[in-house]
Amino acid sequence: MATVYSIHPETPQVRVLETVSQALKDGAIMLYPTDTVYAIGCDLNAKSAVEKVRSLKRMSNEKPLTFLCSSLSNIADYARVSDPAYRLMKRLIPGPYTFLLPATKSVPRLVMNPKRKTTGIRVPHHNLCQGILESLGNPIISTSAYLPDDMGDLPTLGYEKARLFDVLDKLVDIILDDGSELQTEVSTILDLTEDEPQIIREGLGMENLIAITD
Numbered sequence: 465m466a467t468v469y470s471i472h473p474e475t476p477q478v479r480v481l482e483t484v485s486q487a488l489k490d491g492a493i494m495l496y497p498t499d500t501v502y503a504i505g506c507d508l509n510a511k512s513a514v515e516k517v518r519s520l521k522r523m524s525n526e527k528p529l530t531f532l533c534s535s536l537s538n539i540a541d542y543a544r545v546s547d548p549a550y551r552l553m554k555r556l557i558p559g560p561y562t563f564l565l566p567a568t569k570s571v572p573r574l575v576m577n578p579k580r581k582t583t584g585i586r587v588p589h590h591n592l593c594q595g596i597l598e599s600l601g602n603p604i605i606s607t608s609a610y611l612p613d614d615m616g617d618l619p620t621l622g623y624e625k626a627r628l629f630d631v632l633d634k635l636v637d638i639i640l641d642d643g644s645e646l647q648t649e650v651s652t653i654l655d656l657t658e659d660e661p662q663i664i665r666e667g668l669g670m671e672n673l674i675a676i677t678d
Contacts, residue, residue, distance in 0.1 A: 465611040466495070466632070466639045473497075473583035473642035476595040486499065487638060493517060495629070498532075499590040500560050500651045500668055501608050502628060505532075508603040509636040514574050517605055520635055528577040530584035532606045539563075539585050542570050542603065555676050558589035558659040562669035564655040575605070582657055593644050608650060629641050 469480050484494065486505040495504055504520065506513035508531050517529070532540045536550070536557050545553070545566035555564060556643055565575040569582040576583045586606060587593065596604060609628060623648040629639055650672060651662040661677075 465634060467548070468629070468639045468641060471592060471642050473644055476592050478599075480596050481599040484596060484638060484640070485601075485633060488513070488596075488600055488604070492637040493520070493597040493635075494640060495609055495632050495636045496592065496596070496638075496640040497590070497642050497644055497647070498586075498593055498606060499558075499588045499642075499647075500649060501517055501647050502625075503606040504609050504675050505607065507600060507607040508572065508575065508605060509637065511574060513607060514572065514641070517607060518574070521607055523572065523607075526648075528583050528623075529575045530586060531575065531603040531608050532586050532588055532593055532597060535587060539565070539587065542568055543583060544568060546656070546659065548659055549634055551660075552654075552656070552661060552677075556669070556673065558580055558594075559672070560589070560651045561648075561673070562586050562651045562653045564653065564657060564664065565658055568669050580657070584653070586651060592640065617650070636643060 469484065471477060471480050489512065491510045491513045493504065493506045495502060504517055506517055526655045533542065536553055539545060545565060545569050562584045564582050564584050567581050571583045571606055610633065628646065650667040652667040655662040
């Protein structure tokens with residue numbers, strides 16, 4: 465069974481953040497809220513945990529895993545950011561956007577797309593996520609919390625939080641509950657590998673994106 469931590473959404477308790485961060489460094493997998501949907505995640509640098517997340521989501525090694533960074537400057541450690549991409553991202557971060565970018569050598573091969581050498585990165589507008597990132601000192605994997613049909617058919621959309629927790633209780637090590645309602649909208653995905661941004665998926669933040677790019 466997972467250890468459940470009740471944590472304040474605006475001012476997360478330092479003690480809980482430190483406990484969770486240490487567990488992540490030791491290879492734990494967590495279920496946690498973000499500024500979009502609940503996510504399954506782990507320390508980016510914990511190889512065994514990343515492998516478990518892939519296994520849990522039944523994701524092939526060809527599909528990149530998105531991870532959270534604390535800031536735009538932190539993204540530069542893990543991706544090559546062109547000048548046009550930088551200018552756009554600066555206007556959108558932090559927020560509900562996933563950016564597809566060329567990966568640097570700091571991104572584990574298990575996380576990136578091995579053929580395109582790209583990775584997906586987010587900077588969340590979410591105090592708990594930012595608290596974990598600061599305490600951990602590493603990016604954290606962020607993949608939406610749903611399972612294949614034969615494991616309960618549990619997409620985040622349309623389910624109560626209690627049901628989500630119940631299904632994942634035996635599959636993750638940590639569950640973080642900040643008391644918030646279950647979000648149903650995913651992030652907007654932007655491909656910034658070329659000079660002209662491409663919208664891969666429309667989600668939260670589209671109105672703002674349209675407003676600043678018109």
